[in-house]
Amino acid sequence: MASGTRIQQHGLIVAYDFGTSYSGVAAKALSPDPLVLTDFPYQAAYSPYPKMPTLSLYQLPPGGSDPEGTGIIPSPQSQQLELLHEPEAAAIAMVRELKPYLSLKHGDTVLVIDLGGGTADITLHELVPNLDADGGGAPYHLKEVACRRAELAGSTFVDDRFEAWLEGRLGLEPDGFGAWKASSPRDRLKLMRAWEEQKRIFGEGWELRDCKVQLPDTLWKLLPAHTRRDLSSASASRAAAACTDDPPGWCDADYAVVGDDDEEESGDDDEPYVYIKADTMVEEMFEPVVDTIAWALRPVLAWDGGRADWVLASGGFSASPYVMQRLREEVACVLADKDIVTVPNPGAAVLKGAALFGDNLQLVAARISTLAYGVEMSCKYRRGMPGKPFISNITGARLVDHCFQQFVKRDHLVVVDETVEHTFSTTRQYQDSVTFNLFCTTDNSQRYTSQPGMRRLASLVLDLPPPHGPHERHLQASFRFGTAEIQVTAVDTESGKSVTTSLEFVAGV
Structure with a gap:
């Protein structure tokens, strides 16, 4: 989708950054650069910071009691709502702003350290060419190449x-x-x-x-x-x-x-x-927090033998001279004679990047999954498996519940809009519905949803239309990985009936 298409369709892109301590708003219309709002009610004491205290920003306008009441989007499920991880948004804005000055080129790896009030988020991206870019499109995508880290160290x-x-x-x-x-x-x-x-x-x-x-x-x-x-x-x-x-x-x-x-x-x-x-x-005061940031940085820095062509810092906490000097010491092993690069207004980078992304969803090409995702299913029973076995009255097979069918592994590169599908069958005669329980875990080796560390994200119920008979019905489940959401769809292949839900592409640690 070329840049400007969404602007032409919707007229205005609005980006919100809801932070732990400060939050802000940016907007993008036909002009190439987003406008970051800096004038908030009762903000005098916080100027010239481009945000205001989060508690103040959360106050709804008169008559507004829920997100729909604000008139921003029709509903929480609206296709007009897009989610984006903060360090990716910061990377989009900073790469765009710094590209003319840093000689950034395709194939470069860019380490982004986003230091906010509550969290330190770290990502490593590669700049890959956008082969579909036309006259108005960005010439590059961001492809995540190492598992991102997020720590409570703001x-x-x-x-x-x-x-x-x-x-x-x-x-x-x-x-x-x-x-x-x-x-x-x-x-x-x-x-x-x-x-x-x-x-x-x-x-x-x-x-x-x-x-x-x-x-x-x-x-x-x-x-x-x-x-x-x-x-x-x-x-x-x-x-x-x-x-x-x-x-x-x-x-x-x-x-x-x-x-x-x-x-x-x-x-x-x-x-x-x-x-x-x-x-x-x-x-x-400083070192216990900076040590946590450094601890999160090290596994990302170790990717591919420790290679990063550029290190960019964003977020309000990156304005701290002490923190930046300590981080220079940490990244010296991968930067050689270069320095950490920031922008004059690092607190606004996430807002600018989110607005740019809202106009052009192609700016993010792929990301590393920080969790393993899948569904709960019944599988053939083997001695030693947890759970009580039962007999399928369709096939006569001895089965057990609470098995985990993995759709994507942790640390796996997932291309935006990539779809992973698996086919399942009903286990009982005359079955009139199927429930898909969706799970995630940080451990790729886990095989059962009853194991510690498994987290249930949602349940998807697919009602099976008649005729209900003694035969197997085949079902297809698919995970479509978007920019910041996973769309899960279950389909009854016999009738074509389907049901869909969306999950946040969870940022694990």
């Missing part, structure tokens, strides 16, 4: 570790910090904004500097008197002397709080600060 986990560290050092009663967060949401947001400013600049120029975070006055006043006194006395004074804008060193303590013990209301400039050593920032 920036919010660094935030969580900061809050846990802070709670452990303020001397509050049990649940005191949690109670303060619940009762003072504005001040908690103020605290996290102050922390965000420090988190975003930590490691600039690979200089690990100690930092300070301003504490809201409402939190400071909750501290026990002895804690405020201790933290505001000698050790705090030494920390204050060391924690200048250009600190020559640090005192013995790994943190200190400096503030005025006066109970009177104070302005922002008078509010106390918590000072944090650079080593503490690294060891207790």
Whole structure:
């Protein structure tokens, strides 16, 4: 499908990126470049980031109580709705934007690290030529060549570790910090904004500097008197002397709080600060999260002996100087003299790529299945098989339920729109319906749906029209692998009756 066809058909492509902490919207009409929305209600504090807090974006318009009520799509099953994995969307946008500057060519492999608020998603793609491209089509497809990885290692986990560290050092009663967060949401947001400013600049120029975070006055006043006194006395004074804008060193303590013990209301400039050593920032806040990202990267980097022509980084967390420097160390083995490449606005890459994909579904050519997919069936019983055997009153064969018929293996390359089919038969005379239970697993060796790790995704019931007789009826089940969904169809070959459902092409780990 050439670029522009879907635009001409629908008039407008709208892309949504629902993130853990921030979400955004982009749109594409006849112009070649998507428009990323940056003007949201009540967004002033978050500008110029091209997204807004997810909870705000989830608010429905007046009168809207469900997705259909918003008027975006006719129904959740609409063919106007397409799903796309975040790192693939980021790859589409960044390859398009960077191709003129990086001399990207067909056959190049591109490693994409998408670092968001909640997850770190890693994919490896090969640029393959689009032989069907016409004057308006993209000259390339993205073909996934290694099993993608997704880990809970986004920036919010660094935030969580900061809050846990802070709670452990303020001397509050049990649940005191949690109670303060619940009762003072504005001040908690103020605290996290102050922390965000420090988190975003930590490691600039690979200089690990100690930092300070301003504490809201409402939190400071909750501290026990002895804690405020201790933290505001000698050790705090030494920390204050060391924690200048250009600190020559640090005192013995790994943190200190400096503030005025006066109970009177104070302005922002008078509010106390918590000072944090650079080593503490690294060891207790950043490294546990970065280690998880690095652990996810290594098996992808090991693909085909460790070859990646380019490494692209996207997502808001990729703006962290410390994180990027650590990732440079991890990918140095495959990049030689090249650097990780990003774009000026990495947080918008997923939005742009999703809008471009919505206009041209051919941009993704193939992907690696992260799970094994199949259906539950009855099979011939052999000694030692789990389950209770039964006799088919059609063939007289001794059968057992809960066998797993695999349609695609984990780590198998699946071409977009590829269809895999298998034929089955009824096991009972006068059978008037057949249920196909759809399962997935991370283990290619599993043969029974009762084994640990098997996950049932859906059930598909096919009613068999008359005549219902003593003979076998043959059924055909097919899995059609789309860009981000699997369409499963069951057909009664005798009558032609069929039933279809769609499943998300699940991103396994």
